[in-house]
Amino acid sequence: MNKPLRIALTKGRLEKDTVKLLESLGYDCTAVHEKGRKLILPVPDGNLEVVLAKAADVITYVEHGVCDMGVVGKDTLMEMNGKLFELVNLGFGKCKFALATKKDYPFYDGFGIKTIASKYPNVTKAFFEQKNMDVDIIKIEGSVELAPLLGLADGIVDIVETGTTLKENGLEVVEDVAQISARLIVNTVSLKMRQKEIETLVRKVEEKINAETNCM
């Protein structure tokens, strides 16, 4: 028997959605539900092995080939920019990157250099580079919404799901930066060395997703 295919899942909501998807395809994910503190879990009937990791680490493990596949948000992919194949848009984990400021703040007015606070400095840099705009970027680790409220930044680039947090803090979206959803990523060598197994799984996943989108 071959080594099982290793798939790294982003802990948390994407993990739950992916497990649901795998179960709907007929994989037995009992071990993942009863994981305790274990981080590597077998999916016996599918010859799969699930690895649980933080989003950025999913990319690192897949890029280095110690995991063959991974499920991770487009937000982290955009920030990290790894060398890998991004095969499927899984459709779940939907949200967007947006530029937000205090309500009615004239962000694009004037000639001064703007300051942007973000947890995603690379995404921010790429967005403003494409506008040929020089900005100062400040990396913030926690609630980015604070930065414009405290007067540290003119705006923020952050993930927006419903917009409630923004509204409650008197902020508003000025411009969308990018749409985000979960992606199935594959190591460049694994796809070639284990093409049949990976393609079979990918095809099943795609069929399932297409069926679901058609239902909606």
Added chain:
Amino acid sequence: MRQYDLITPEGTKDYLFEDADLKRIVENQTRQLFKSMGYSRLITPGLEFYDVFHQNSLYFSQEELCKLTDNKGRLIVLRPDSTVPIARVVATRLKEAMLPLRLYYTQPVYHFAPSLKGRSTEIHQTGIELIGSASRMADIEVISAALSVLSSVGNTVNYSLELGNIQIFKELMLRLNATPSQKEEIRVLIEAKNYPALNDLLDKIGEHKITQALRKLPTLFGGEEVFDRACEIFRDSRITEILENMRDLYHTIRDMNPDGRITVDLGLVNKTDYYTGLVIKGYLEGYGEEVLSGGRYDKLLSEFGYDIPAVGMAVNVDAVANVLGKKHKPEQKAPDILISAAEGCEAHAVRKANQLRAKGLCVEHSLFSDPELSIEYARDRKIAKIILIAEDQIEELEVNLHE
């Protein structure tokens, strides 16, 4: 000020004992292979003018080049690649030489890697360049060298050699009505096999024969069946001709190497590439990136004013050594003999050591004047035999290594 005198820069490392041996094993094996195929060694400088790598058909990003200035303020780089400098040498000093030229090299290249990603800045490579022939046999020769390198490690792990042809993508791009930045975006998405985003972008450009073909391009990888699928998709005489040539090549290679896996990927479209046709990549199981890559670069030499075709490939020595090292560690062999000389007998000891070395033995001199300390040293160093040389006598002792 912080002193960085006890560590090496990020992305570089010291190779000690086993690591150094593994690297040497891979380099020696490939060197012998290349020599036996009639290739001659070329050494180019570690430093080159930036301009060498700043040509129309080349792309090395600013971030990855290791730059410095010379004493006249001119921009210098640590070589990021060996093929381009070799093209420079051939187009200048070897312009009158008989063709084809068969050249090989074993030297590091330098790329600044993104921080904390576990990637190397200094990458040791060995490779060949077959310059001055556009023939099918030239392609086959380079591919056969690549296969020999892979199979020399591959008797312990699975390996796979992949063929592609950048010409198909270039032909499609010539016929596509899109802006250069859109074309670059398409290339990036095909390279990343990012099907969803590629489809979205092509939707914007419009639905016609070319965009339909581009949608399929990254999915065209696998075994021989790829050619049939591709022929159905690309109904174009120029592309069909390329595909038929590739299929012939694929058959020839499979015939000469029935054991290894030969695959095809028509979606290999890298950016740095000066490649104009055939591209190859080699993979070893257990290593997350390609361990060798190469291809045909028929326009590179013309950048230096000498318009001749060429084909070549480079092996990532560190990657191959890494895979090899997981399978077997080279033994650290102890010396065969320790020679301990009494004071005044040093000349005699050196003569004796040289005699023994000429017979192929590994001989060390003891640096202790006390024979007891020499014996203790031999035991620690696992040297099985000592020769004690004094004024009037020579004594040979077996050392009990199990005590």
